[in-house]
Amino acid sequence: xxxxxxxxxxxxxxxxxxxxxxxxxxxxGPGVFPVALGVMLLGIGARLAPAxxxxxxxxxHLRRVAxxxxxxxxxxxxxxxxxxxxxxxxxxxxxxxxxxxxxxPWLAALGLAGSVGSYALFSSFLKVQLPPDPWFLWP
Amino acid sequence: xxxxxxxxxxFQLALTPTNLLFALVGCLVGTAIGVLPGxxxxxxxxxxxxxxxxxxxxxxxxMIMLAAVYYGSQYGGSTTSILIxxxxxxxxxxxxxxxxxxxxxxxxxPALAMAAIASFVAGTLAVLGLMLLAPPxxxxxxxxxxxxxxxLMVLGLTTLTRLAGKSVxxxxxxxxxxxxxxxxxxxxxxxxxxxxxxxxxxxxxFDFAVVAIGLFAFAELLSNAEESLDRPVIRTxxxxxxxxxxxxxxVRWTLLRAxxxxxxxxxxxxxxxxxxxxxAYAIEKRVSKHPELFGTGVIEGVAAPEAANNxxxxxxxxxLLTLGLPSSATAAILLGAINIFGYRPGPLLAIExxxxxxxxxxxxxxxxxxxxxxxxxxxxxxxxxxxxxYGILLPFIVLFTLIGTYAINNDIFDIWVMVAxxxxxWIMRKFDYPAAPVVLALVLGPQLETNFRRALTISQGDYxxxxxxPIAATLLVLAVLSLVWPILVRLVRGRPTEVPIAVEEA
Numbered sequence: 001x002x003x004x005x006x007x008x009x010x011x012x013x014x015x016x017x018x019x020x021x022x023x024x025x026x027x028x029g030p031g032v033f034p035v036a037l038g039v040m041l042l043g044i045g046a047r048l049a050p051a052x053x054x055x056x057x058x059x060x061h062l063r064r065v066a067x068x069x070x071x072x073x074x075x076x077x078x079x080x081x082x083x084x085x086x087x088x089x090x091x092x093x094x095x096x097x098x099x100x101x102x103x104x105p106w107l108a109a110l111g112l113a114g115s116v117g118s119y120a121l122f123s124s125f126l127k128v129q130l131p132p133d134p135w136f137l138w139p
Numbered sequence: 140x141x142x143x144x145x146x147x148x149x150f151q152l153a154l155t156p157t158n159l160l161f162a163l164v165g166c167l168v169g170t171a172i173g174v175l176p177g178x179x180x181x182x183x184x185x186x187x188x189x190x191x192x193x194x195x196x197x198x199x200x201x202m203i204m205l206a207a208v209y210y211g212s213q214y215g216g217s218t219t220s221i222l223i224x225x226x227x228x229x230x231x232x233x234x235x236x237x238x239x240x241x242x243x244x245x246x247x248x249p250a251l252a253m254a255a256i257a258s259f260v261a262g263t264l265a266v267l268g269l270m271l272l273a274p275p276x277x278x279x280x281x282x283x284x285x286x287x288x289x290x291l292m293v294l295g296l297t298t299l300t301r302l303a304g305k306s307v308x309x310x311x312x313x314x315x316x317x318x319x320x321x322x323x324x325x326x327x328x329x330x331x332x333x334x335x336x337x338x339x340x341x342x343x344x345f346d347f348a349v350v351a352i353g354l355f356a357f358a359e360l361l362s363n364a365e366e367s368l369d370r371p372v373i374r375t376x377x378x379x380x381x382x383x384x385x386x387x388x389x390v391r392w393t394l395l396r397a398x399x400x401x402x403x404x405x406x407x408x409x410x411x412x413x414x415x416x417x418x419a420y421a422i423e424k425r426v427s428k429h430p431e432l433f434g435t436g437v438i439e440g441v442a443a444p445e446a447a448n449n450x451x452x453x454x455x456x457x458x459l460l461t462l463g464l465p466s467s468a469t470a471a472i473l474l475g476a477i478n479i480f481g482y483r484p485g486p487l488l489a490i491e492x493x494x495x496x497x498x499x500x501x502x503x504x505x506x507x508x509x510x511x512x513x514x515x516x517x518x519x520x521x522x523x524x525x526x527x528x529y530g531i532l533l534p535f536i537v538l539f540t541l542i543g544t545y546a547i548n549n550d551i552f553d554i555w556v557m558v559a560x561x562x563x564x565w566i567m568r569k570f571d572y573p574a575a576p577v578v579l580a581l582v583l584g585p586q587l588e589t590n591f592r593r594a595l596t597i598s599q600g601d602y603x604x605x606x607x608x609p610i611a612a613t614l615l616v617l618a619v620l621s622l623v624w625p626i627l628v629r630l631v632r633g634r635p636t637e638v639p640i641a642v643e644e645a
Contacts (some may be wrong), residue, residue, distance in 0.1 A: 001570045005312055010317060015334060023329060030326040030333060033588045037322070040315040040466055044308055057569045060365040067539075068364050071564060072357075075541065076554040088538065091155030095534035099364070107531065118542065127195040128546045 002052035006045025012038035067098055084123070084130040089115035141535045145493060147260040149501030152494055160333075162506045165204035166513060170212050171213020174219055174362075176529075178426040178536050179228055180212040181468045181578070182356030185348045186543030188476050198480035199495050201379060203502040205476055209469055210262055210452045210503065213412060214510050217254035218521050219447050220248055230412035230448040237433065237440025244436050248380040248518075251391065253438055254445040255514040256382075261398040262507040265453025267404050269460075270500055273489065276461040280486035286605055290614035292587040295464045298407060299579050307622065309572050317577035320345050322586025329594055340552045346493035347475045347581045349544055349553045351468065353560025354567070354574040356540045361565040380515060382438065390442040390600045393423055401447030405454020410469040412448040412455075419447030433578035453503065455476045460496060461486060463586075468575040471582040 016038055019031030019120045082090075093111035097104050122128040152158060172183035184205055191201040216228035221238035241250040283291070300310040323334045324344025335341040336455065397419040404415040423443040424433045433440050458464040463484030465471035469568075477484045482492055489496040514521075544557040564574050598604030606612045 001566065001572055002309075002312065005316060008316075008319075012334075019331060019333065020329070022600070023592070023596065025596045026599040028592050028600065030329045030331045033591070034319070034322050034333060037315050037319045041312065041319065044312045044315065048306075048308055048312065052570070055570055059569075061366065061369075064364040065361050065565070068361060069558065070486075072537070072541075072554070072558045072561075076551055078557065079545075079551050079554070088541065091541075092534045092538050095537060096531065099530035099533060100528065111534065114538065118538060122190065122542055122546075126190060126194045128190050128542065129549045130542065130545060131551070 002045045002048035004045075005041050006049055008037045009041025009043070009045055012041060066101070068095070071095055071098075079131055083132055085116060085119050088119070142274060142422070144189045144496040145274075145489075146270060146501055148493060149497030149499075150504075152199060152498035153203065153286050153502035153505055157197075158203055158383070158498070159505065161196070161200045161204040162207045162502050165207025165507055166211040166214075166506055166509045168204075169208035170215035170218075170510070170514065170517075170521065171230055171524065172208065173215020173217075173231075173569075174524055175532065175536070176219060176225055178356060178359065180209055181351055182577075183208050183212060184469055184472045184476075184541070185351040186356065186539055187480070188472065188631055189543055189546035189547050194335060196416065198482065201480060201499040202473075202476065202495065203506075203625065205234070205457070205473055206499055207506045207509075209473065210449060210506060211510060213449050213452055214255065214258050214514055215521065216448070217258070217441075217464035218518065219250065219525060220442070221250045222522055223525060228412075228448075230416050230451075231444070232413070233416045233444035234441055237435070237437050238400060238436065240436030249382040249386060249438065250441050251518050252515060253381045253382050253386065253441050255511055257390070257394055257397070257442040257446040258393050258449040259507050260452060261401060261450035262510070263504060264398045265402050265405070266500060266503045267333075267471060268276055268450075269453050269456050269503075272406075272457050273461050273500075275494075276457065277486045277489050280313055280462050283486070283610070284608070285590040285597065286608040286611040287614065289590035289619070290605065290608075291462060291464060291586055292590070294358065294406075294465070294614045294618040294621070295458075296576070296580060296587075298585060298621045299466070300576055301621050301624075305571055307625075309353045311622075313567075313572055313574070314576040314580045316582025318587070320350065320577070320581050327585065327589060337548040340550070343548075344585075345581065346547055347578060348472065348547050349556050350560050350581055351472055351578045352540055353557040354564035354577060355468070356536070356543075356562025357557060357561025358470065358568060358574070360540070361561060362538060363529065363533065365565075380518070389438050393439045393442045394446050396422065397443040397446035398427075398450040401450035402454040404447070405451030405466065406457045407466060412451040415447040415454075416444035416452035419443040419630040449501040455502075459484070460488060460499070463488070463580065465579060468578045471579045490521065491612035538552065550594050550642050551561055 012034055013107055016031050016034035019034065020029035021031045023029045037040055044047050089112050090107045092115050093108045096107040096111045102105055119130060123130045153162070168183065168187065172178050172180060187208060188205065191204060213230060216226060216231035217234045217238065220226045220231040220234040221242050224235050224239040225233055226232045236253065238250045241247065275611060296314050300314050301307060307592060321344070323341055325332050325342055400419045400422060401415040404418060405411065420440065420443050423439050424430045427433065427439065455466045455470045458466055459470045459474060463474060465474045476482050477488070481487060482495060541554065544553050545551070547553055567574055594604065595602065605615060
C-alpha cells in the first residue's frame with residue numbers, strides 16, 4: 001500500500017511537472033499543489049515502505065469477496081444495455097442465492113420483488129433518474 | 140440574527156408538516172442505519188444525499204433529513220451493542236462493555252431505555268450549545284480571508300490525521316491521497332485539465348459522494364462478505380423497559396459530565412463521536428466510587444458513552460455550520476451537501492440563509508424528541524431487524540449502494556469508480572489505513588487549494604504572508620503542534636504517550 005502510494009507520488013511529480021508553476025498574477029499556478037502532494041506521497045510512502053513490505057494480513061472468504069466484486073463489475077458492464085430493472089434484479093437475486101444456502105427459490109422471489117419495488121419507489125415515486133430498460137417494459 | 144429570534148424562525152420552518160415528515164423519515168432511516176452492522180452513518184448519508192437531491196427536495200428539508208440520519212444513527216448504534224455485543228457504529232463500542240453485561244443479567248430493557256434517554260438529554264443540550272456558540276463564532280470568522288481559510292483547513296486536516304488512525308504517517312499519507320484526488324479534473328482557477336489522461340469522464344473530477352460510498356459502504360460490505368455471514372442472534376427477552384430509581388440516581392451527574400465532554404470533543408476537528416465516547420467512559424470510571432464494577436453491567440457505563448457520542452454529533456455541527464469545517468467524514472459529506480444545495484458553507488451561511496441554518500438547528504431539537512418517542516416503543520422492532528440473516532441483508536444494502544451511486548450524476552462510470560474505491564477501501568482496512576482522511580481531504584482539498592492560491596496571488600507569491608496574518612499564523616502553528624505534539628511530549632518525558640484512537644471515525 002505504502003509502496004504503491006510512493007510510486008503514485010513519483011508518477012504525480014512527473015505528470016505535474018508539465019503543468020504551469022506560476023500564474024499571470026504572480027501567484028502559484030495549477031502545478032504547485034500537485035507537486036507538493038507528489039512530494040508528500042513519495043516522502044511518506046518511502047518512509048513507510050520498509051515496514052509495509054513486512055506487513056502481513058489474514059484473509060477470510062476471498063471467494064465471496066470475488067463474487068461480490070465480479071457481480072458489481074458485471075452490473076456496471078450490463079446496466080446500459082439491459083436497463084435498471086433487469087440488471088438489478090439479476091444481480092440481487094444472484095447475490096441472495098450465492099450467499100444463502102437455504103430457501104433459494106423464496107429468496108429469488110424476494111430479490112425480484114425488492115428490485116422491482118425499489119425501482120417503483122425511487123424512479124416512479126421519488127423521481128430519481130435510473131437507467132430505463134431498452135424495451136420500455138416499465139412505464 | 141440573535142439566537143432567540145433565529146430559533147423562532149427555525150421552529151416556524153421545522154414544524155411545518157413537510158419538514159416534520161423529513162425529520163421523522165431521517166430519524167427512522169438513521170436509527171436503522173445505526174442498528175445495521177453493515178452500514179454506517181457515512182455510507183448512509185452519502186447514499187441518501189443524491190437521492191434527496193434527485194428528488195428536488197427543498198434544501199432546508201433535505202438538510203433536516205440528512206442531519207436526522209446523522210444523529211439518528213448514533214441512537215441506533217447502541218441497540219446492537221447492548222443486544223448482541225456488536226457495535227452498530229464505532230462510537231458505540233464502549234456501550235458494549237456494560238450494555239451487553241446488563242443484557243446478560245436480564246436488564247436489556249433498562250440499558251436500551253437509558254441509552255435512548257442519555258442520547259436525548261445529551262442531544263438536546265448539545266443543540267443548546269450549538270445555538271449559543273454559533274453566533275459568536277460566525278462573527279469571529281467573518282473577518283477571515285483566504286489566508287485564514289487556508290490555514291483553518293490545514294488545521295482541520297492535521298487534527299483529523301492525528302486522531303484518525305493508529306499511525307499518524309498512514310493517516311497523513313491518506314490525507315495527501317485525498318487531496319490529490321481533489322486535484323483531478325479541470326483546475327477552477329486556470330481552467331487547465333489535471334490528471335484526466337484525456338478522459339472526458341474525469342474532467343469533472345471525482346465526486347466525493349461516489350468515493351465515500353466506495354470507501355465506506357462497499358468496502359464495509361466486502362469486509363463483511365469476507366468474514367463470516369453468521370451473526371449472533373439475540374437471546375435476551377425485553378422485560379421492564381424503565382430504569383429503576385437507583386439507576387436514575389446513579390446517572391444524574393454522568394449525563395451532564397458526558398454531555399459536556401462529548402460536545403467539546405465533537406467540536407474539535409477529527410476527534411468526533413468515537414473518541415468522545417471513549418473519553419466519557421474513561422472519565423466516568425475514574426470519578427466513580429466503584430470503578431471495579433465497570434464492565435460488569437453498571438448503568439453509568441451505558442449512559443456515559445451514549446450521552447457523549449450524541450452530544451459530539453451536536454458539537455460537530457458547530458464548526459460545520461459556522462466555519463464550513465467538517466470534523467468527521469460524515470460531517471464532510473454534510474458539507475458537500477450544503478455545497479450541492481447551492482449554499483456556501485462558512486460564516487456567511489447563517490447570515491445569507493438564516494432560514495436554512497436555524498431550520499436545521501430547530502429541527503435537531505424536534506428530532507431528538509422524535510427519537511426518544513420512537514426508540515422506546517420501537518426497540519422490539521429494531522431488535523427484529525437483527526434477526527434477519529446477514530446473507531439476506533447484504534444484497535439489499537448493495538442495492539441501495541448502487542441506486543445511491545447512480546443517482547449522483549446518472550452516470551454508469553460512477554459505478555465503476557465506486558467499485559474501484561470499494562476494493563481500495565477494503566485493502567486499506569486490511570492494512571490499517573484510515574478512510575476518513577481521504578474523504579475529508581477530497582471535500583476540503585479544492586477549497587484549500589483555491590484559498591491557498593488566492594492568498595499567494597494577493598501577496599504576490601510571498602509564502603511568508605501566512606505568518607504576517609496573526610490568525611492564520613496561529614492556526615498554522617496549532618496545525619504543526621497537533622502533528623508533532625506527541626513527539627515533543629515523548630522527547631521531554633522520554634517515554635511514549637498513549638493517545639485515544641478512533642477506530643474508523645464516522
